[in-house]
Amino acid sequence: xxxxxxxxxxxxxxxxxxxxxxxxxxxxxEVAEYxxxxxxxxxxxxxxxxxxxxxxxxxxxxxxxxxxxxxxxGLRPVVEFMTFNFSLLxxxxxxxxxxxxxxxxxxxxxxxxxxxxxxxxxxxxxxxHSQACEAWYLHTxxxxxxxxxxxxxxxxxxxxxxxxxxxVVVMESEVLYNLKGEVPEGEDFLIPLGVADLKREGGDVxxxxxxxxxxxxxxxxxELEKKGxxxxxxxxxxxxxxxxxxxxxxxxxxxxxxxLEEGWSYGGVGSQVTxxxxxxxxxxxxAPVLRVTQADVPMPYNKKLEAWSKxxxxxxxxxxxKVCYV
Amino acid sequence: MASIDALEKADLMGLLKQMLxxxxxxxxxxxxxxxxxxxxFCHLHxxxxxxxxxxxxxxxxxxxxxxxxxxxxxxxxxxxxxGAVMAELYGKASGASKGLGGSMHIFGADVxxxxxxxxVGGQLGLALGIAWGISYRGGDQxxxxxxxDAAVNQGAFHESMNMAAIWNLPVIYAVENNDYGMxxxxxxxxxxxxxxxxxxxxxxxxxVDGQNVISTYVDFSAIVEEVRQxxxxxxxxxxxxxxxxxxxxxxxxxxxxxxxxxEDKTENADPxxxxxxxxxxxxxxxxxxxxxxDVEARDIVRKAEEFAEEAPEPDLKTLYDFVYSEITxxxxxxxxxxxx
Numbered sequence: 286x287x288x289x290x291x292x293x294x295x296x297x298x299x300x301x302x303x304x305x306x307x308x309x310x311x312x313x314x315e316v317a318e319y320x321x322x323x324x325x326x327x328x329x330x331x332x333x334x335x336x337x338x339x340x341x342x343x344x345x346x347x348x349x350x351x352x353x354x355x356x357x358x359g360l361r362p363v364v365e366f367m368t369f370n371f372s373l374l375x376x377x378x379x380x381x382x383x384x385x386x387x388x389x390x391x392x393x394x395x396x397x398x399x400x401x402x403x404x405x406x407x408x409x410x411x412x413x414h415s416q417a418c419e420a421w422y423l424h425t426x427x428x429x430x431x432x433x434x435x436x437x438x439x440x441x442x443x444x445x446x447x448x449x450x451x452x453v454v455v456m457e458s459e460v461l462y463n464l465k466g467e468v469p470e471g472e473d474f475l476i477p478l479g480v481a482d483l484k485r486e487g488g489d490v491x492x493x494x495x496x497x498x499x500x501x502x503x504x505x506x507x508e509l510e511k512k513g514x515x516x517x518x519x520x521x522x523x524x525x526x527x528x529x530x531x532x533x534x535x536x537x538x539x540x541x542x543x544x545l546e547e548g549w550s551y552g553g554v555g556s557q558v559t560x561x562x563x564x565x566x567x568x569x570x571x572a573p574v575l576r577v578t579q580a581d582v583p584m585p586y587n588k589k590l591e592a593w594s595k596x597x598x599x600x601x602x603x604x605x606x607k608v609c610y611v
Numbered sequence: 612m613a614s615i616d617a618l619e620k621a622d623l624m625g626l627l628k629q630m631l632x633x634x635x636x637x638x639x640x641x642x643x644x645x646x647x648x649x650x651x652f653c654h655l656h657x658x659x660x661x662x663x664x665x666x667x668x669x670x671x672x673x674x675x676x677x678x679x680x681x682x683x684x685x686x687x688x689x690x691x692x693x694g695a696v697m698a699e700l701y702g703k704a705s706g707a708s709k710g711l712g713g714s715m716h717i718f719g720a721d722v723x724x725x726x727x728x729x730x731v732g733g734q735l736g737l738a739l740g741i742a743w744g745i746s747y748r749g750g751d752q753x754x755x756x757x758x759x760d761a762a763v764n765q766g767a768f769h770e771s772m773n774m775a776a777i778w779n780l781p782v783i784y785a786v787e788n789n790d791y792g793m794x795x796x797x798x799x800x801x802x803x804x805x806x807x808x809x810x811x812x813x814x815x816x817x818x819v820d821g822q823n824v825i826s827t828y829v830d831f832s833a834i835v836e837e838v839r840q841x842x843x844x845x846x847x848x849x850x851x852x853x854x855x856x857x858x859x860x861x862x863x864x865x866x867x868x869x870x871x872x873x874e875d876k877t878e879n880a881d882p883x884x885x886x887x888x889x890x891x892x893x894x895x896x897x898x899x900x901x902x903x904x905d906v907e908a909r910d911i912v913r914k915a916e917e918f919a920e921e922a923p924e925p926d927l928k929t930l931y932d933f934v935y936s937e938i939t940x941x942x943x944x945x946x947x948x949x950x951x
Contacts, residue, residue: 310747336747341774342770342773342774342777344770344773344774346736346766346767346770347736347739347766347770347771347773347774348736348770348774349736350733350736350737350739350740350767350770350771351736351739351740351771351774352740353736353740354737354738354739354740354741354742354743354744355740355743355744355747356740357725357737357740357741358675358740358741358745359744360743360747362740377730377767378733378736381729381730381733382728382733382737386726387933387934387935387936388711388933388934389708389711389712389716389718389726390708390711390712390716390718390720390726391706391707391708391709391710391712391718391933392709392932392933392936393708393719393720393721394720394725395936397936426934426944426945427934427935429935429944449939450936450937451935451937477940477941478939478942479939479940479941479942479943479944480941480942523941525942525944526939526941526942526943526944527942527943527946528941528942528943529942529943557946561946564948
């Protein structure tokens with residue numbers, strides 16, 4: 286198995302799927318001649334030509350609408366948002382068109398497409414460029430949402446998303462693009478949507494997380510181990526469909542859970558997971574479920590305030606200790 | 612302006628029959644709405660029948676049309692069965708969209724009717740993508756996208772027009788310019804005229820008399836053919852007038868236009884009366900023929916209504932059927948905890 290970066294894993298996924306299926310094309314800002322703002326699409330223009338790797342004007346609403354329309358007539362567009370912050374300009378087309386097309390047409394027309402790009406905070410990019418956008422999309426039936434946290438998942442989930450017959454939002458992470466990891470080769474390597482990955486097994490507390498936060502969770506688990514607390518780290522990978530069985534299985538073993546996410550707390554991923562635990566694992570719980578999230582503020586620019594706002598190893602360790610009553 | 616000589620009798624008869632059907636269909640929809648058979652919002656096309664007939668008749672079955680929420684007649688024009696459209700308004704399982712869409716979301720994928728869309732300007736990007744799909748596959752179809760005059764003030768209009776122009780896509784943006792965005796006169800919300808709206812994208816505006824079905828049909832036949840040959844996107848200002856309120860909740864003249872204005876248009880610019888008068892004057896039909904055609908239209912509508920009335924309600928078990936195109940084996944997709 287080759288060790289490659291998260292960025293190259295995504296690139297491989299795109300190239301392989303474009304090679305396999307000529308209805309797949311990539312469009313977005315700077316994806317072609319510039320090789321991608323984050324170089325995810327490097328070399329694809331040269332390989333597939335400008336009909337399939339398409340530079341768009343800065344018109345998120347318009348080119349996302351183009352993607353949905355193209356999907357309605359049988360193509361499989363991959364729409365790249367330079368960052369998901371900009372996808373908010375396209376929300377009408379994602380929510381009102383892509384997500385609802387199958388339902389409001391009585392199943393006549395579907396919109397198989399991928400909406401992808403980096404989401405979440407990097408470093409000191411300020412309020413408008415540092416937000417985790419999962420919750421915006423999770424809320425909507427008709428969409429699927431995946432958040433790969435490793436190079437292998439990036440490749441496998443993006444390939445599965447491209448092959449999926451419904452619109453799939455693939456949220457990458459700017460801070461993971463350079464992360465290296467082993468990635469299986471071969472066209473048929475897919476990670477099915479809706480399957481969580483138990484990254485670490487412990488028996489005392491379940492840390493339920495996704496995306497780039499899995500790395501925070503793994504560090505926290507090491508800290509906790511030193512203190513004699515063994516944590517399960519469950520990487521959800523896919524937020525809709527959600528691997529509820531894996532969540533319940535972990536919590537039935539640990540009887541304690543902490544949800545860790547990059548986004549805001551109110552109406553977030555952790556809110557949903559907590560609600561599921563209340564409804565379906567109440568008798569298993571030995572402590573209230575806690576959430577570790579970003580502070581409930583637009584991201585500040587100041588480095589110290591930013592670090593304080595983000596969910597951290599320290600906060601997660603503290604929350605895990607609290608549910609373990611130590 | 613095209614004269615009656617521009618068309619064969621058969622074409623003229625076809626246009627007249629269609630417009631009669633649209634008129635009677637929409638009148639019936641209005642009646643059914645009033646007695647609670649149709650729910651939600653309901654936007655009638657009465658007065659604008661020539662737009663649906665004139666713009667869509669020149670299309671082939673494999674061409675596409677996509678519309679706004681005022682799209683009952685455009686669905687009929689593209690070939691969705693009257694019974695399926697009426698049953699959709701009634702929310703029945705036999706409706707065009709299985710009762711899940713309603714008045715604003717009538718779809719007919721098999722005849723290239725790509726839906727009514729409820730967000731002003733939402734369909735503009737979709738039309739762009741449909742045209743992209745045609746171009747990507749090297750096809751010679753075209754996509755006609757209807758929009759109201761108010762939609763040109765949406766960012767989606769300029770984004771779509773710009774990209775359509777960059778990539779020379781086979782899309783015809785047909786503005787159903789009835790001069791009112793709901794109750795707001797166009798001149799109150801735009802400092803420039805409709806003919807200037809596409810100019811900055813290098814797409815000249817073409818003006819069509821949308822109350823005159825012969826003109827609309829002749830002009831659109833030419834435009835569709837040009838686009839089929841590769842002329843690229845078009846912007847057509849189809850000037851028309853809405854005889855009824857914006858929706859069923861809006862009185863005929865409302866507070867924003869005078870009764871006199873509406874009466875004047877209704878009396879002097881009725882597209883059906885105008886065509887019928889021309890055909891009678893040219894001795895192509897008699898008043899009796901017109902009456903017989905009207906009876907035929909009413910009969911089709913009566914059957915559509917009967918079909919809708921008798922059609923079954925959707926089964927509750929189908930509630931989740933089309934939210935996703937398939938239920939994937941892994942993980943949970945729905946979170947409402949309801950058992951079906």
